[in-house]
Amino acid sequence: MSGEDASWSGEVRVSAPGKVILHGEHSVVYGKRAVALGLDLRTHLTVSAAADSVSLCLPDVDISKTWSLEELRALWKQMGGAQAPDAAPLADAQAALLRSQLPTGAGLGSSAAYAVCLSGALLTSQGRLDPGEGRANLEKVCRWAFRSEQIIHGTPSGIDNSICTYGGAVNFKGGASTPVEVPPLQVLLVNTKVPRSTKALISGVRERRERHPSAIDPILDSLDALAERGIQALHDLASATRDQDRAAAHETIAELIEINQGLLCALGVSHPSLDRLVALAQANGLRAKLTGAGGGGFGIVVEGLAGKEDVAKCCLDLETHGYQVWRTRLGAPGFTIHHAQ
Numbered sequence: 634m635s636g637e638d639a640s641w642s643g644e645v646r647v648s649a650p651g652k653v654i655l656h657g658e659h660s661v662v663y664g665k666r667a668v669a670l671g672l673d674l675r676t677h678l679t680v681s682a683a684a685d686s687v688s689l690c691l692p693d694v695d696i697s698k699t700w701s702l703e704e705l706r707a708l709w710k711q712m713g714g715a716q717a718p719d720a721a722p723l724a725d726a727q728a729a730l731l732r733s734q735l736p737t738g739a740g741l742g743s744s745a746a747y748a749v750c751l752s753g754a755l756l757t758s759q760g761r762l763d764p765g766e767g768r769a770n771l772e773k774v775c776r777w778a779f780r781s782e783q784i785i786h787g788t789p790s791g792i793d794n795s796i797c798t799y800g801g802a803v804n805f806k807g808g809a810s811t812p813v814e815v816p817p818l819q820v821l822l823v824n825t826k827v828p829r830s831t832k833a834l835i836s837g838v839r840e841r842r843e844r845h846p847s848a849i850d851p852i853l854d855s856l857d858a859l860a861e862r863g864i865q866a867l868h869d870l871a872s873a874t875r876d877q878d879r880a881a882a883h884e885t886i887a888e889l890i891e892i893n894q895g896l897l898c899a900l901g902v903s904h905p906s907l908d909r910l911v912a913l914a915q916a917n918g919l920r921a922k923l924t925g926a927g928g929g930g931f932g933i934v935v936e937g938l939a940g941k942e943d944v945a946k947c948c949l950d951l952e953t954h955g956y957q958v959w960r961t962r963l964g965a966p967g968f969t970i971h972h973a974q
């Protein structure tokens with residue numbers, strides 16, 4: 634439904650995945666290439682019609698708020714919202730309930746999954762997605778989610794809202810994303826349990842670059858080249874038909890992960906908990922890097938062709954050192970409408 638007089642009386646249920654950035658975190662903020670994959674941990678949102686208010690229930694962060702439509706219309710007017718060129722009319726009373734499997738503020742894109750769910754559910758409930766316009770609808774969802782990320786982050790690159798909208802794997806550069814064929818990529822998601830702020834880490838990189846532009850810019854260029862090599866390796870893995878080609882692609886991916894972590898250390902976004910994680914993986918013959926903004930949060934260990942025993946031993950070592958470990962396969966589907974009426 635849309636328009637000032639329309640009153641919608643249905644329910645919309647949607648979900649969006651979290652994400653793992655394989656290559657390009659931080660450098661993507663400077664227009665460099667990045668590659669990210671959907672994660673099978675999801676955020677779910679239900680939006681339903683309400684009598685005369687808008688309420689938002691976020692049990693995972695212990696927030697529950699209700700505003701009367703009158704209050705919101707006054708605020709809308711005060712903000713000059715009606716004059717905005719792409720402003721959506723504030724028409725309907727709604728209740729939104731959101732649940733997430735994603736830890737917040739840890740590098741797995743909880744903010745983007747949240748943003749994508751909100752934008753997708755509201756666009757659906759307001760009748761602003763056109764039946765049969767799959768890609769165009771997703772682009773719309775992605776654009777609105779980016780606005781929400783701007784509120785949370787300040788200067789997001791757009792990669793998180795893109796992967797959480799489109800899912801699978803995306804090749805992202807300069808604000809535009811293209812799909813990448815997803816090979817079977819098994820990883821360990823490792824939680825350092827160290828809290829950190831995406832915004833503060835991005836500022837830290839900016840300040841380091843301002844102090845030493847001639848040293849930092851080549852690192853950003855290397856990260857760009859690494860992402861390009863990473864996409865080629867994913868492609869090689871997806872299209873490999875012989876064991877030796879699969880093995881070669883896995884070896885390349887592992888080596889790129891190792892180089893990437895070194896460059897992120899040079900940008901100043903690692904953390905002792907991440908350095909230890911990388912060393913423990915390496916002691917078991919596996920390669921690891923931080924994912925997302927770093928400074929704590931999550932790291933990933935790529936399993937490649939490691940045997941079951943080596944992977945199990947690596948998990949055990951990590952858990953013994955206090956890390957939480959989840960084993961998962963990357964490439965989960967993007968924004969999904971489960972129910973709309």
Ligand SMILES: Nc1ncnc2c1ncn2[C@@H]1O[C@H](COP(=O)(O)OP(=O)(O)O)[C@@H](O)[C@H]1O
Binds near residue numbers: 785
């Ligand atoms: N389930 C949720 N409910 C409400 N807000 C959320 C939820 N998930 C994420 N957020 C918002 O996103 C912020 C975390 O985003 P960010 O620092 O970018 O880390 P990440 O996106 O890697 O989890 C939270 O502080 C909160 O503002």
Ligand SMILES: C[C@@](O)(CCOP(=O)(O)O)CC(=O)O
Binds near residue numbers: 786788790924
């Ligand atoms: C550091 C950055 O590249 C990724 C941040 O990811 P996260 O919020 O830590 O999940 C920032 C961005 O791309 O907007």
Ligand SMILES: [Mg+2]
Binds near residue numbers: 742743745793831
């Ligand atoms: Mg985020």
